[in-house]
Amino acid sequence: MPHSNSPFFAPAWLSLGQLTPTPDALTLDWLFDQGSLTRRLTRLSEDGFSVTPLFEGWQPLRADECAALDLAQGSEGWVREVYLRGHGEPWVFARSVAARSALQGDGLHMDELGSRSLGELLFCDQAFQRRAIEVCHYPQDWLPSEAREPELWGRRSRFDRGALSVLVAEIFLPTLWRAARAHPETC
Template sequence: MPYETPQAAAVAWLAYPQLATTLDQPTLDWLFDEGSLTRRLTRLSHDHFSVTPLFEGWQTLRDDECAALDLAPGAQGWVREVYLRGHGQPWVFARSVAGRSVLERGGLDLETLGSRSLGELLFCDQAFIRHPLQVCRYPQGWLPLAAAQPNLWGRRSRFARNGLELLVAEVFLPALWQAAKEETR
């Protein structure tokens, strides 16, 4: 594993109404866009989008992840961490997790994704239901060292299909905000 993902003090995951009056509209549009982030990044990068896997494997899930997936604290799960890149630059750090028990029952083989986007897989399968997005200032200690900065916006949502649940978190890195700003000029 390239870095530690320590437990942090309780993180306040917020819904749209809690942030609607405090954030500018472009930021809200990115954080609460319910469409495929992969597709949006592909458009923004003019098809120069790629996925770089950082870590994939079994790991003890964080307390906030266990709570979101209704798992016992300290449960084991499959963890996939990647950079979503535009023009070769890391634009988003993504961490996807699922409980070991639900994955062992079958239905989704996360181990074979490689450099393919999990988001694209989730959005192509109509059976997945996306639960509401939640947003926070993502703890710096949960980020890879190369991307670790304070006060980065992150979001997460739970995807469910026939008892299988995945939690997908995406942290928006400074290079994405810069590319988005240049696109609107």
């Protein structure tokens, strides 16, 4: 069962210029970093990075996801929810979605990733173009029960390759902030 399917509250996804008040410098650096989050987490964890799949399957996409992907409300898509871990600790909850119609025959095979990082795949394929990063305080009801906390920062961006668009949301958990503050030289 996916964790992020509550229809009751949709956050306002904001650009850097729309944020008020502005978060601290460390938070801004992580939220708006244009590089690969997988690579950054691998550096921070000194190669202790791993991916734990939580849910993968077809389901109706949330309204905010349909809007971001220019899809009709209630469109079905592939949903992948994972933890990105450092030294076994969940540092980031990630939810990636793509429309069924765009995935069919595209060759991405999101359903075959297993414990591999989707982000790394997107950054290795030069054909993908990343759109602007948007951020919000991610609704705690959309998180796995063991990670539910109010006011967690999340970011999302859309990756486009031809007719295929993949929306990737990454929610930064308190364990990541502790690690980043303890080892700023590796961030």
